[in-house]
Amino acid sequence: xxxNMLFILALMxxxxxxxxxxxxxxxxxxWIGTATLEGEADPNDLTLxxxxxxxVLTGHMTDQYGTMNETAIEEARLExxxxxxxxxxxxxxxxxxxxxxxxxxxxxxxxxxEVPDMGLGGTWEATKQK
Numbered sequence: 001x002x003x004n005m006l007f008i009l010a011l012m013x014x015x016x017x018x019x020x021x022x023x024x025x026x027x028x029x030x031w032i033g034t035a036t037l038e039g040e041a042d043p044n045d046l047t048l049x050x051x052x053x054x055x056v057l058t059g060h061m062t063d064q065y066g067t068m069n070e071t072a073i074e075e076a077r078l079e080x081x082x083x084x085x086x087x088x089x090x091x092x093x094x095x096x097x098x099x100x101x102x103x104x105x106x107x108x109x110x111x112x113x114e115v116p117d118m119g120l121g122g123t124w125e126a127t128k129q130k
Contacts, residue, residue, distance in 0.1 A: 022078060022081050022083075022104045022105075022106075023078075024052055024055070024056075024057050024078050025052055027050050027052075027057055027078060027083065027104070028050050028051055028052050028057075029049075029050060029128050029129060030047060030048070030049050030050075030128070030129045031047070031048040031049075031050065031109065031126040031127065031128050031129070032045070032046075032047050032048075032126060032127060032129055033045075033046055033048075033109075033124055033125050033126025033127060034046070034124070034125060034126075035113055035122055035123065035124040036122050036123055036124075037113075037115075037120055037121070037122035038120060038121055038122050039120075040122070044063050044064060044065065045063065045064040046061055046062070046063050046064075046068070046124065046126070047061065047062045047063075048060075048061050048073070048126060049061075049062075049070075050076075056076070057076040057077075057078065057085075058072075058073070058076065059072075059073050059076065059085075060072050060073060061073060061087055067089065067091060068087070068089060071087050071088075071089060071090075072087065073085045073086070073087050074086050074087060074088070078104070081103060081104050081105070082101065082102065082103060082104070082111075083100075083101075083102045083103075083104050083109060083111075084099070084100060084101050084102070085099075085100050086098060086099045086100065096115055096117050096118065097115070097116060097117060098113060098114070098115055099113065099114045099115075099116065100112075100113050100114075100124060101113075101114075102124070102126075107127060107128040107130075108125070108126070108127050108128070109125065109126050110123070110124070110125035110126075111123070111124060111125075112124070
């Protein structure tokens with residue numbers, strides 16, 4: 001009897017966690033947030049637009065300065081509430097890879113960004129627009 005109760009309790013916990021997990025379709029939309037690179041005083045406003053095409057998250061990112069103008073994201077993945085993606089940024093100084101690792105909770109995400117070629121890092125937080 002005790003074993004059955006434990007099994008039912010474990011099953012209920014698993015079902016609740018599965019229902020509350022972020023799904024790719026929940027990510028679709030416009031996310032607006034602020035990124036701050038280490039050592040920089042002024043944050044950068046970033047807008048991420050996500051779509052779901054054939055079950056795969058796609059999208060683009062734009063910033064307030066026009067450095068990113070609907071720059072396509074690559075390697076977008078959502079696994080266990082963690083959303084990762086990268087983008088290649090073309091600038092007059094050269095091409096730079098940006099990597100994002102975000103913890104998603106409902107209509108908010110926050111996490112880190114990295115510019116490995118420059119040895120820079122920072123944070124980004126965003127909210128999904130309704």
